[in-house]
Amino acid sequence: MLKPLISLLLLASAVVYAAERPLMASHYAQLLGAGMDVDWARTERGIREFDPLVVRDFQAKGLTHVRIRVAGEPTEARLIHLRKLVEACNQYGVIPIIAYQADEYKNDPSPGNEKEVENWWIAVAHYFAQSSPLLGFDLIDEPAEKLNRSQASLNRVYDKTLRAIHAIDPQRMIFIAPRMRAAPEALSGLKLPPGSQNYVLAQWHIFPWGPLKSNGKYPWTSGTSAEKAAIRARINAAIHWQQKTGHASWVGGWSPGETIKNAPSPSQLAFARFMACELKKAKIPYAINADTQFYDGEEGAWRPALEPLLTAMISPKCEQPGDKPGHHLIKPPAPDGTHETPVGASTVKSTAP
Template identity: 85%
Template sequence: MICVRTTVLKPIVSLLLLASATVCAAQPALTAAQYAQQLGVGMDVDWARTDRGIREFDPLVVRDYKAKGLTHVRIRVAGEPTEARLIHLRKLVEACEQYGVIPIITYQADEYKKDPSAGNEKEVVNWWVAVAHYFGQNSPLLGFDLIYDPSDKLIHNQASLNRVYDKTIRTIHAIDPQRMIFIAPRLHSAPEDLLNLKLPPQSQNTVLAQWHIFPWGPLKNNGKYPWTSGTAAEKAAIRARINTAIHWQQKTGHVSWVGGWSPGETIRNAPSASQMAFARFMACELKKAKIPYAINADTQFYDGEEGAWRPALEPLLTTMIAPECEKPGDKPGHHTLKPPVPDATRVTPAEASKQKSTAP
């Protein structure tokens, strides 16, 4: 009796397992649009670029970022993909996975940006081949931002940039078809240049655009600042640039990400009222447009040596991450900024040092 029952059940169990496996295999992969929604607000970081950034990095820093409301980091990398550098990148990615922060690796490609020759084009492709093979199909939320801020040298070399993007995307996706990849236009601070990007056919689910707006704040141009007190004309000009990106997204079916913006230099000074107003406006407009963004940059707001946020800049950072935005029906300009909420998980430099010394 038992033997018969076992014999009958075995095929049934096998069928159930097969059906389960089929259902799992049929589950849709994460799309670029879904990925962009998860990015939220992040920050540009030098954890793998400068000697100081590499030396000061501790996994607990990622926990501090997550506690502050940051949900992705744009990890800038320079230099050859040596074994030591790849191991360090894996350490960063694993820390991000541990604390629920999405990592995006972005390559500086300094030599290529100075001289977009055939040899330097190949160097960029080879760099990403090494990184793509190293991570394989692991860390599915890890994104690759192919060239950190294309330079002025590339303004007249659209064909070269398109070649590098095409070769690199095809190579990476041969290794991992689901890897999320970002590409930026020649004029990385101009959403107007998005239309010059040559995007692979049917790549809407895996290729995103990266562009900037005010990467170092509203700097003077032709004797004028694009932001003073937030006049109606200044706000309209910024909205027009964001709308350019929105229209490009609607036309192409691709989504985009602002890889960095800033209210200006603030390390040595407390933020001005003008900077606070600009930060609030920019953050609210990008959130309204549902475009994820990264804040530029980590050393402005976080003291890696102390393992703590810079107190004078926390109100500004809070505004950039979670602004109090006007709601439909509000009178223009009628709002109050809430004081930053105390960070319950924040530790003192002494406690952080103690935790770091006992961390595995």
């Protein structure tokens, strides 16, 4: 009961803080903590199954923000639905971030589609102009496709859209992502308005679908020293960019890989713990990809078999100086397919699907 209460108190204090003085990006990033990507406004199923009580379940699990992915035109019906989501987040003490897919622009970064992105956000900015300062705008959820070769177009869209939004809502928190599927190594290519450190943050990705095989090799097997060093190098690229520019950043999505059909493996559990611990050590907030992996919207409940994995991603047991090797490891699935939560939590057993 304490965790939900503490989260609500922190959110309330942030709102009071913002009312007394402008909320700054550095403080906002600290409030984000661990969150989750959600399809509550992106897919027909996500829209249909959404219930405000889902937000309560997320908050009780220890998630402090949600990245609400949305596609399509900003119609009245879509804006009304987004308002419902934002209000539910405010009610249960979860920070909402609206993330636009911008699919047409990704596939065709033409001047016309550049303008469409700007117009989409102008409509959304007007609609939410009086909302809590904790609501964030993620301008393009994952710049990819032809944007990988169109850094100039991407910077142009960001510049015009930032100016348009802040002309409507001067203190709104805005995230912009680099090209190459928001790779941290590409952060240096972003052009940021001078003096924008207070309201503009970077959004980047690392293993959005887990450590997938590339060039015949996996970037994570058993967690070798080389594998860990490669991941730390990517996180350090973001840290160095933050230090150089004075801007805060946020990982908009990472995943341990496909888990719905299979129980998490010891390798996935180790990867999840390592990633979460490294990001927490770097004081970089992050969103887990994605809600449908871990939460059954139709049943309105968390998937029991995946709770150890989710715990490792939200509140991992991280190594501390002087710890004995292996003390932090989560108990892997038992041979009979059952799972148990870490020591100190109530034991939950379930049969793997």
